Structures are given as C-alpha cells and as structure tokens.
Amino acid sequence: MTPAFDSRDAWLRVVRSPGLGGVRIRQLLERFGSIQAVAGASGAQLKAAGVPAAAVDWLANPDRVALAGDHAWLDQSGHHLLTCDSDDFPVLLQRAPRAPAALFVDGDPQWLWFAQIAIVGSRNPTDGGIANARDFSRTLARSGLIVTSGLADGIDAAAHHAALDAGKPTIAVIATGPDIVYPARNRALAQAIAGHGAVVSEYPPGTPAQREHFPMRNRIIASLALGTLVVEAAQRSGALITAREAAEAGREVFALPGSIHNPLAKGCHRLIRDGAALVETAQEIVQALAPQAAQLATALRGRLAVETLDADAPDALSEAPEEDDDYRRLRAALGHDPVPIDVLAQRTGLTVDTLSSMLVLMELDGRVAAAHGRYALRRA
Numbered sequence: 001m002t003p004a005f006d007s008r009d010a011w012l013r014v015v016r017s018p019g020l021g022g023v024r025i026r027q028l029l030e031r032f033g034s035i036q037a038v039a040g041a042s043g044a045q046l047k048a049a050g051v052p053a054a055a056v057d058w059l060a061n062p063d064r065v066a067l068a069g070d071h072a073w074l075d076q077s078g079h080h081l082l083t084c085d086s087d088d089f090p091v092l093l094q095r096a097p098r099a100p101a102a103l104f105v106d107g108d109p110q111w112l113w114f115a116q117i118a119i120v121g122s123r124n125p126t127d128g129g130i131a132n133a134r135d136f137s138r139t140l141a142r143s144g145l146i147v148t149s150g151l152a153d154g155i156d157a158a159a160h161h162a163a164l165d166a167g168k169p170t171i172a173v174i175a176t177g178p179d180i181v182y183p184a185r186n187r188a189l190a191q192a193i194a195g196h197g198a199v200v201s202e203y204p205p206g207t208p209a210q211r212e213h214f215p216m217r218n219r220i221i222a223s224l225a226l227g228t229l230v231v232e233a234a235q236r237s238g239a240l241i242t243a244r245e246a247a248e249a250g251r252e253v254f255a256l257p258g259s260i261h262n263p264l265a266k267g268c269h270r271l272i273r274d275g276a277a278l279v280e281t282a283q284e285i286v287q288a289l290a291p292q293a294a295q296l297a298t299a300l301r302g303r304l305a306v307e308t309l310d311a312d313a314p315d316a317l318s319e320a321p322e323e324d325d326d327y328r329r330l331r332a333a334l335g336h337d338p339v340p341i342d343v344l345a346q347r348t349g350l351t352v353d354t355l356s357s358m359l360v361l362m363e364l365d366g367r368v369a370a371a372h373g374r375y376a377l378r379r380a
Contacts, residue, residue, distance in 0.1 A: 010039035011083050012070045013062050015102050016204055019052035025101035026084060035085060066206065073104075073179060073205040078194065080105040082112070092116075092296070096223035096249045100202035100216075104178040107198035111169050115293040116146040117285060118221045118246070120239040121155030121231035122264050129232035129264060132256055133158040136229060139282035139354050141168035142326060145289070148173065148225050150217055151186055151199070155231045155239070160189055169197035171224070175217035177207035200224075218242040226292045227252030229285060230276070233267030240267050243276065252288055254279045283356035326350060330358055331367075331377070338374035 005013070014025055014035060028038045031049055039059060041049075046056045073079055082089050082103045090112040093099050105112070117140050119133060137147045137159040147163040149156040151172040163170035172193045174182065178201045181187045193199050202220065203213065218238060222228055222245035230253070233239040243253045253276040258265025272278050279285055326348075333347035341359070345352050359375055362368040369378045 005036050005039050007035060007083075008071070008074065008081060009067070010035040011081060011102055012067055012204065013039045013059060016062065016066060016070070017051075017055040017058045019055045021098075022084075022100040022102075022202070023098055024051075026099075029085060029101075035083070066204075069206060070204050078107060079178070080109050082109055090224060092226070093220065093223050096219075098219065099223060100220060102202065103220075104201045104204065105198050106178045106200075107194040107196075108169070109198060111146055111171055111198050112200070112224060113296075114146050115144070115289065115296050116148045116171065116225040117289065118148045118225035118228040118242065119155065119159035119231065120149055120218075120221065120228060120242045121233055122237060122239065123152050123154040123156075124264075125154045125158075125232045126262065126264060128258075129155060130158045133231045134162040136231070136256075136282050136285075137162035138166045139351075140285060141166045141170070142354065143282065143286050143358065145226075145286070145293075146171055146197075148221055150174065150221055150242075151181070151190060151193070153183060153186070157186060157189060159231075160193060164192055164196060171198050171200060173200045173217050173221045173224070175201070175203070175213035176209050177201060177203050177205040179205045180208060182209040214238060215241050219245045222246035222251060223249050225251065226289045226296070227254060227285065229254040229256070229279070230268055230271060231256050232258065232262075232264040233271075234264055235266050235270065237267045240271065243271055247275075252277065252292075254285055254288075256280075281356060282354075326354070327358060327362075330355065330362075334368065334375060334377045336376055338369075338371060338376040340374050344375065 014020065028049060029035060032038045032041060043056050043060060046059065074081055082105060084094060084101045088109060119137055121129060121133060133155045141147050141163040146169055147159050148171040149159045151160065151174050160170045160172060170193055172190060176182050178199060181190045190199055218241045222242050228243055228246040228251065230239050230243050246253050253271060255268040255271040255276040255278060257272065257278055258268060277288065329348045330344065333344050341352055341355055344355055359368055367378055369376050
C-alpha cells in the first residue's frame with residue numbers, strides 16, 4: 001500500500017532526496033501524477049523511472065530529524081514553500097529551462113511574481129562600481145522594477161541596500177538553506193530583505209554553502225528576472241554565469257562599459273562584444289523591459305483576480321505614482337505646457353537619470369505626453 005503523505009511532507013521528502021534536481025523531480029511528477037505518488041512509490045517503481053539508488057534508499061528511509069526541522073522552519077511566520085505544481089510558483093521561473101521544482105521563501109512570496117531586474121557583479125568592486133550599482137538599483141527600484149540579486153558582498157549587497165534605502169522591496173536568491181546567511185556578515189541585510197521583500201532558496205533548511213550551489217543560484221536569479229544588468233565583472237566572474245543563464249533563458253542582458261584599464265570592466269566588455277546591450281542610464285533598461293513587463297502585468301492581474309494579495313502591491317512595472325514622494329514632486333513640477341527635463345530636475349531636485357525613468361513610466365501609463373524632449377501632463 002502506498003503510504004499516505006500530505007503534500008508538504010511529500011515535497012520535503014522528495015526535495016531532500018539525493019541526486020534529484022528540479023528537472024528530474026518535474027519528470028517524476030509527470031510520470032506519477034502527484035508529489036504524494038512520487039514520495040510513496042515503491043523502490044521498483046522508482047528504479048524503473050530512473051531514480052538514483054541513493055534517492056530510492058532515502059525515500060524508503062528518510063532522515064526524520066531533518067524533515068522535522070524543515071516542518072519547524074515552515075511553521076514559522078513568513079516562511080513558505082512554493083512548488084512547481086502550485087499556481088503560486090513564479091510564472092517566469094516556471095517557464096525557464098532547468099528550473100527548480102520548489103523554493104523556500106523567507107518573506108513575502110508575492111514579490112516573485114512582479115517584474116524584476118537582476119543586478120550582479122564583482123564581490124570586490126571599485127568605488128565607481130559600487131556607486132553605479134547603487135544609482136541604477138535605486139532608480140530601477142523607483143521605476144517599479146524589483147531588484148533581484150544574490151546577497152553576496154560587493155555589487156549584490158550594494159544593489160540590495162539601495163533598493164531598501166529607496167523604500168522598495170528587493171529579492172535575494174541564496175545558495176544555502178533559507179536559514180543560513182552566507183557570508184554571515186550580511187545577516188542584517190538578509191533580515192531586512194525578508195522584512196521588505198523575499199529571501200529565496202531551492203535548498204532546504206540547514207544546507208551549508210557549497211561551491212556547486214552558486215551557479216545554480218545564479219540560474220534562478222537570471223530566470224526570475226526579465227533582464228540582468230552586470231555592473232562590474234572580471235573575465236572569470238560568477239556574474240558572467242548569471243548573464244549566460246539569462247541569455248539562454250531568452251532574457252535581456254545589459255552591461256555597463258568601463259575603462260579599458262579596469263580589469264573589472266573586461267567581463268562587461270566581453271558581454272557587450274557577445275551581444276549584451278551597452279547601457280549608460282537606467283532609462284534604457286526600463287524602455288527595453290517595458291513590453292515584457294506589460295505581459296507579466298497581464299498575468300499578474302489574472303492572478304490577483306482569483307487570490308487576495310497585498311492591496312498595496314504595485315503593478316508589474318510601475319507602482320502607483322501618487323503613493324511615491326518622488327512622483328508627487330514630479331507631478332507638481334509638471335504642467336500642461338511642455339518643459340525640458342533639465343527644468344524638471346531644477347524644480348524637483350531629482351537627477352536627470354531618475355527623472356528619465358519616471359517619465360518613461362508615466363508616459364507608458366498615459367499620464368505624460370512627450371514630444372521633442374519636452375514633457376507635460378496629459379490632458380484627460
């Protein structure tokens with residue numbers, strides 16, 4: 001007789017099975033029809049399905065202490081398990097090649113459904129690289145895109161901090177279990193992200209940092225986001241893996257150019273030579289991602305129609321401008337007579353780069369009319 005498991009217990013048993021990755025688990029789901037059937041299948045059935053011996057042995061005799069720890073973690077407030085057989089699983093990740101079968105989430109999983117931009121780069125960036133990561137992250141976050149990165153030192157941490165400083169959510173995808181922060185010095189940052197965003201892992205609680213997990217983490221970052229921005233990267237940087245994964249998933253890849261004398265610009269220059277978009281302003285990224293974000297917004301609105309989520313959640317590309325102080329300042333500075341962007345910068349105190357991204361979104365939303373480099377409120 002097939003043992004009776006509830007869905008969560010079955011998923012935890014299967015996710016912890018050695019040698020079963022996301023692709024194999026999805027194949028087993030298709031073959032057996034449900035995760036409970038996979039977890040309760042006989043050894044002969046599993047072997048016939050090509051399941052490795054170690055996984056067969058585990059499913060027959062799992063580590064109950066580890067499973068109890070998983071359940072205890074999930075029982076805590078704000079902790080979630082998203083699985084590929086659920087409507088809650090992020091739609092972009094669901095469509096990605098070699099996607100994980102489940103995600104552990106500390107924070108609010110709804111943010112995984114919104115339009116994201118991955119910002120990645122060197123763990124040991126230059127001061128200029130840090131400044132660029134912060135500027136782009138802040139502007140893109142204010143534009144309504146969710147900034148996603150990997151909680152590493154350097155560019156990753158700068159991007160997360162800038163999004164949070166702008167009062168916007170951010171997503172960290174990690175290569176350990178959801179209860180372990182690596183590097184440990186980013187623990188306070190991880191807690192802040194869980195409080196206003198989400199910390200995401202495909203590995204169960206207690207999983208330590210392992211070198212082979214980081215490329216898998218990069219794959220998830222690239223697949224969740226509509227595009228990936230590489231700020232600084234050496235020739236053999238892990239950020240280039242994220243960029244390659246993004247390209248393979250059919251997503252946009254952007255790179256910042258740098259000095260030919262900066263070794264951390266060489267990876268970006270290589271990406272540009274290989275077809276990545278050279279960008280100098282956040283506005284260029286917003287414009288490039290607007291069509292895909294609009295499609296994602298349609299899917300999100302369909303989901304919101306059948307599920308109750310945070311009533312203050314932003315649309316897939318632009319948060320309601322009236323709820324943002326910068327947008328209120330910009331609306332007050334605009335009139336019905338067209339004005340150039342440098343005048344708006346003087347009136348609002350905002351940078352031209354920030355204003356450019358905001359104006360693009362307001363134009364897409366039908367709030368602003370633009371002509372010949374001048375902007376005005378659109379008449380109703």
